Amino acid sequence: MTQAQPFLRLDAVSKRYGGRAELAVEGVSADIREGEFVSLLGPSGSGKTTTLMMIAGFELPSEGRIMLSGSDIVGIPAHRRNFGMVFQNYALFPHMTAFENVAYPLRLRKQPSSRIDEKVKRYLDMVGLARFASRRPAELSGGQQQRVALARALVFEPTVVLMDEPLGALDKNLREQMQIEIKELQKKLGITLIYVTHDQSEAMTMSDRIAVFNNGRIEQIAAPLEIYRRPETRFVGEFVGESNMIEGRVGDATERRVETEIGEIEYGPDSAFGAGMPVFAMIRPELITLAEKLPPRNGTQLTVTRTIHFGDRVSVEGTTVGGTMLRFRASGREAAVCATGRQVNVAWRSDDVHILARGQ
Amino acid sequence: MTSRLQSSLIPKFLALSIGGFLLLPMLLVVVMSFGEGTSLRFPPRAFTIDSYIVYFTSAGWMVPTLNSFIIAGASAAITLLVTTPAAFAFALFDFPGKRLVRLLIMMPLMVPFIVMALAYFFFFGQLRLLNTMVGVVIAHACLAVPIVFLIQSANLKSFDWTLVRASQACGAGHFRTFRYICLPLLRPSFLVAGLFAFITSFDETVIALFISGRAASTLPRRMFESVRQESDPVVAVVSTLLFAVVAAVAIVIAWRREAGRSRSATRDLERE
Incomplete structure (x- = not known):
């Protein structure tokens, strides 16, 4: 690897919520390559979601820097970062159809309507929902809603895609099917994806690398098999697998x-x-x-x-x-x-x- | 079998009798509004629509009616402009003195109307706002703020704030997020809040009696004077009209809710 600088770098990032003594996130550092699928894995309250929210721009780090291609993005508000985001509860706009939901980021970017039309159709097709374009979120099942959310997060070709336990609300079979679909889309489109989950098998099957969080720190960041075979701490060894x-x-x-x-x-x-x-x-x-x-x-x-x-x-x-x-x-x-x-x-x-x- | 019959009949009987007890006096007013003569009387000797013609043609009634609409509209607008940002701030942020500010906003609910009326009477006198529409508008807005603030806060409490983050992640700043996501979703509840503000002002009599004067006389004030001085059957006309408007609004709301329910039901069917 002769890369001069990493694509996305977390540099000793910490987060303290007002008035609390302990840090929610403590000195987290990680380098993420372009096109890489990195999972943030850990139990609830381990700081993984807070870390994701800081990358997204919804939370400000108390200390440390977040660098994108060499420049600090901490001061850039969420809506100017050009990061796609998928939430656990889908967060589709209930007053818009599936089509309008996916078109929304393109309309905000003032793209011509013929291009919006073409792109929305292509992305809805990609997630297998071309037939449901005119449905409202309330008329779609949970899995379909999350596919719309996926299309909405990808349609504007974001620099980085962030997912916060996107499959947490789905049943087991659908979850496994969606894991495969997300992984294939990520590979096909060459997306840089940061994926928060507490499900270790999900992290194992999907990721290029896993960052295991505990008590606000990254205990180990490595490829899934490396994490499984050679955990560096007792916590990692016991949290990932038996x-x-x-x-x-x-x-x-x-x-x-x-x-x-x-x-x-x-x-x-x-x-x-x-x-x-x-x-x-x-x-x-x-x-x-x-x-x-x-x-x-x-x-x-x-x-x-x-x-x-x-x-x-x-x-x-x-x-x-x-x-x-x-x-x-x-x-x-x-x-x-x-x-x-x-x-x-x-x-x-x-x-x-x-x-x-x-x-x- | 009989017990089930009883359990379904008894509540119906109770509902009907309470409804009748409450509605009967209003129906008397409706009947009286069509009565002949220059004073209120029950039962009327003959039926005419003379009083309705008087109401719609005399400046003595039309001006206060118009005043009431203007005052209620303006005070509803001011109330919404004050309570909406306040409700957003309370829903989104924690700031020092939050409880104290909430207490201040709710204060007008705890003060008796008559005390407020007196206070406005002396205070507005000094500000030369007595007998002006502006004065009544301000007083009514103060009255409506706590009620509408409560409604707005309840609206925002049930709002899904991840939608705001989702919108920002799509590339919309605060303004466009409010414009395209919050406003369309909250518009129905904003309308209800505005309606409450409007009714609060339109219905208010005590303060209007003290500070509106002849120049800015509101409809309730005019009705009060009419009953006291002349016992004019036009009062019954106004009451009947107000009653009809309120009933119409209630029916429209109930009907739309019912229509919405059946529409979503057919959608569920389509999905099968």
């Missing part, structure tokens, strides 16, 4: 071993931790497998405490002799072996063990 976090201390750093309550655990090649450092050894449940006999290392014996059957697979929880709880997956066929109260041996590969720092 995980087993085993407390321990690095024993022999060159041999890459962690001393834990369940014995020594070997870890993968890419971690740089010194001997004696307090760490978590993280193993995803699907990477732990049942074993015939107890392996000398990278395995343990469990007493099954709970089994949840999903049909094709089972989620099993068990405790070691020392009381550490581990969760793992087994296939539907292995369910009988994992009945509650039974003793099982489990094993994992050292490459699948990820080490992350543990605070005091």
